[in-house]
Amino acid sequence: MKKFLLLTLTLLFYHALFAQNIQVSGVCIASPVTLTQTGQENGKPLYQGVGTVNGNAGVGIAIFWDPNENLWFLAYNGQPYFSSPANTSVPPGTASTNFSWSTVAGQTCTGASPLSVTGNVALWVTFGSIDAHVKGDNLHVNWTTEKEVNNDHFEVEASTDGEQFVTIGTLKSKAENGNSDITLNYEWTGKAGMSLSVLPYLAFVLILLLFVRRKKTMLLATVAISFVAFIQVSCKKDKDSITDAENYYIRIAQIDKDGTKTYSKVVRVNGE
Structure with missing residues (x-):
């Protein structure tokens, strides 16, 4: 029993420490909602949470990637309301001028503040x-x-x-x-x-040097680098x-x- 409780506490601590969260707010979301990564869907992280949307409490909110549409979706109770075409490893953040979330056709979701997606998001230069x-x-x-x-x-x-x-x-x-x-x-x-034609080979030799320790191998690697340098000059x-x-x-x-x-x-x- 003690081992079970210890394992449970450890998992809870791990989850609290390493869980990747996203915060969504604005438009028809009454107050900021935290979405927690609950797994993978279609090869990319799935984020889920519950909040008040369009005046309705207890609404399931999720962000997921749809490979058929090649879009990120922000959905309420399974119905997509916003989408983004940014093919990123994590959902795009609204703070980046390179990304945009657009309203899905036929869906109405308005409010005093614009949509905000922050946290474990992609924000590019x-x-x-x-x-x-x-x-x-x-x-x-x-x-x-x-x-x-x-x-x-x-x-x-x-x-x-x-x-x-x-x-x-x-x-x-x-x-x-x-x-x-x-x-x-x-x-x-x-x-x-x-x-440039020899750059990939030079990179390979330099990486090889990081992993070898034997004098004979080091000598061969050095000769290879010298050969590459000669090719570059010629x-x-x-x-x-x-x-x-x-x-x-x-x-x-x-x-x-x-x-x-x-x-x-x-x-x-x-x-x-």
Whole structure:
């Protein structure tokens, strides 16, 4: 009996400590309601709670993903009232200018305050301008953000065709605690002679070094890195060289603290 009570208390403590919650309010919801993650539905988290909606108490409120419609739904008693097309790992938050919740056709739900969805939600960065150009032997990438929420860092990605991208650099967010409502300016600089065709192999070798300890394996890995470096130098002016600016594209990936990722627009690298 004691073991059972101890297990129950442990589970309750775990649930209280790690449960992922969402708070919804506004429109026809009388007062803020907490939705708790109760499981997974269609491969994404399901959130449920009870509140007063349109003057009716005890109404079941849920947020779930519908893979057939490719939409997040906010439903009352199983009837969707709001939807969002943002294909995120968790429901989108209303504090982000990148996301929107729209009223489902035929459903009426109005109130003095707009819909608010906060808590364990996706809140992405609002990008401003972005520019990439080669000056001398260096590639300069500049961008601005107009708003950042829960942002951790950025990754600079390059491509030879504008479709398949590889990461060539990272930069931490300047926003305090990852949050900002003002325009922030960023600049990343890297060598322009880098050959993108060998970047995946270089990344593999660097990762290999993290996991190997034997001298023989370390020696082979070092030789491999040297070989890759040689290829980079020899290929500096081939069709994959960033010095040939017209053949290159850049985009910025933004990564939230929870790992959620979004991208800026794609721009072509400009020469001097």
